[in-house]
Amino acid sequence: MRRSTWWPLLLALLAPTFAQSPVPTICAEEFCRCDSFTRVICDCTAADNEVTLRPNGAYSVPSTTTGIIINGCARVHFLAETARNLIQLRTVELTNVGHVVINDHALAWSPFSRENEMQPGIRIVIRNSTINDISSYAIQGRVNDILISDSTIDNMRPFAFSSLRGVRNVELTNNVFRNIAIQAFKQFTAVNFILRGGSIENLPSRFLSDVEVTDLFHMDGVAVGHISSLAFFVNSPKRVLIESNTIDTLEADGFHMVSHGSITFRNNSVTTLRKNSFLGFTVAPEITSVKGRLEILIDNNTITNLTPVSLIYNRTTLNLRVDGLNLNVPCTCELAEEWRVLVREQGVINCWYDLEGHFISVPTFVDSRCGTFKQTFWIFVVIGVLVVVIIASIVTFIIVRRENEKKKKVQIVLPDGKTYRETEFHIVVERAELLTTDL
Template sequence: MRRQNGRRTDLATFCNLLLLVLLQILSVVIGTNSDDISNIWYFGCRWFGGSENKMACNCSSEAKEMYIQRDSIQGFESALEIHNCPKVRFGGYSIYDLRTFRSITLTNIQNLTFEPNSLNWVGYRDISINQQERFDLSIPSLKIHIINSNIDSIGSYTFVGRIQEIHMEKVNIASIEAFAFSNILQMENLIFKEVVLRDVKPQAFKMFGTESLIFDGVTAQQLPSRTFSNVTVYRRFLISNCNFDILRPATFIINNPASFVVTDTRINQLEGEAFYLTTTGDVLFRNNYFDQIYNQAFMGITLNTQEVTSGRAISFDSNTFGSLRKYSLDVQPQFQARVSNLYLNQTCDCESIVVNVSNSDFYNEIKCVDYEGKYVTMRDFKSYNCSILAGYYPILIGVSIVILLLGILAIAFYLYYVMVYKRDKYGCKRVHGKPNLSLIVPDGKTYRETELHVIVEKADLLTTDL
């Protein structure tokens, strides 16, 4: 009996071990075939516990496309990091249920795709229709950092929900669909730094608020009308070191920034009211280059008089213009215009100064290129070259030349009259103040013995008949 019981115990133990091995093998097989990215070895995903509490994936050279779907990430991590992957795709609502998430960092991704609603995240509190939430540290929100990557597409409603920060740096974006950034709550910073925008659809940024909107080193061939539509910036709107080929009318429809600054930026074609915004603070354009600037390019900038009682300034400091039209520099009368060191990259011309600048106050600071290739203010050029006499300068030169030639001819005629005509009148030559007489006499063959005595004396007219 004891032997039988021992055999049964050994058999049971063996069966348990076998069952455990089978379960482990089955779990590995199931895990490999599931969507959980942590079970795919070439993604190199690891979970870090403790204070870090994150999952970090560092792809190997054998890695294929990482497709993150709604059930691809398991656990209670607060952060997701993905590095050095050839291709990463986020599916719809891929992080929607990950309520513990606080940050996503994507670095060195060769091809990154965001499907519609892929990064829609609301946390623990639902979002009602037309809800607005300004940044509040007490409410959980998400930070998204994308660095040194190529984005193939950002679909509609990719960034939706409570997102504290979106920071893209050294990123090349091929396409941004309409409403890609939409209905975002708790936004503190929207930052694009050294980003190339290839194709941006109208209303790509729609209906959300942020404390700061920063474009630093952004390059775009063309931004269409309503690229930013009904976006509220509460503190700072900054465009710095950017290069835009064309900005269409109402490219930036922005509400209420306390500070709006455009600096060290090149815009080849700035169309009318491209900046269509209402501000509560000062506006500054400094050290920019505008090649073609259309009429009323800055007239879309207005002051929110409901929130601001005192005046605000719009300043143009050290900007260069390829050309100017008559109303290019017009601003709203609500602002105090401050102009200093504006360079017009054209040769000074009296007619263009009158036609192209409607505000005569700008003469003091706008500088054009004079005939010597130096920058001079329009006021100085106009005073020295565009007066009434200066306008008739070529005519005066021509008339002066004609008068001079006529004077020379008159002098020459007078000298001829005095030296030639008057002194040799009728062939009479004077010797020591007395006239010489000329007589015509027969030759010696006719009258050989004729003697001629000429006595010159003063005689009166005869009174008797001969």
């Protein structure tokens, strides 16, 4: 009984000692350190170095951390709630990382009870890395910039970037996207959204869902296999530039955008353009009420499979201007007739002219090759050439035959002065004998 009475007292006396023993943070990792600015900096030198960022427990991220900077590690794993209580956090930067996994709510950062525009946010930068998985709700809260470049993204889950506030720039540059789920970017406002370079196998419906872009939406130089209907569900951009992309298939209403400015679709190469591909572009009513209809410009694009209905657009809020549309199919009079109305209304539409090996305008082709006489002219030319060749061959044959016949005949001159022209002759050998006196 006495021993059991002393145990609680002994534990109470030793408790302060246990409480004072330090718990190691990530700063104690072999290849990580914390500098005077309370940034966590990990420079991995070995090929198998791994970093796990956790919110609590041993080797967790210190609560005073202002930045997380990781370079050259084989694997980086953000556990759930890693950034939740890092009030001073401003930067997350990953460079040359072999494998990155970001768990759900790992970079959900909302330290302020009341939000206003003057409050700071975090800046997320990922360069030259392989991102194996961005989980649902992985990045939320107050984020100023999301910059991902020269990286491979294997899996981007639904709502991976969602409910963001204070976003200035989302820039995705020269990345390879393997698998993107629907609504990967969901419900936030950004000043600029830029998708530049790299390749995407498939852009699903609502890749951008209920995203408001207040200044620039720019898609530039991206190779895309398939753009689904409603892939870009975007509101309010003042400038829309879609240029220099290579697209296999663009479905109807692939760009569903309510713009506050003009729209430019320039220098793109599209294999298949579905019906109503441009019908999703429109202009906000509050803009058209002041400025009237704005312009959608189709400039110097090359498209293989399309029909005039592929270019149907919203005539209530937009005016279509075609400054260059190359139909990547051979010119025919039937093709010209199919595009006749649009050519008359819009101008510069070209087709591929096989005889000269370049694009020419549809009206130029019509002027030179179409019409009742022009369509049959070349038939008459070909027939005339064949007749001339046949006649020349017959005349040549007759002349050659006569010359050969002349060469076969032999002239014989006899002593009486007569000349005979025969086709053949015989030589008779005669024997001469001496005359005798008996005669």
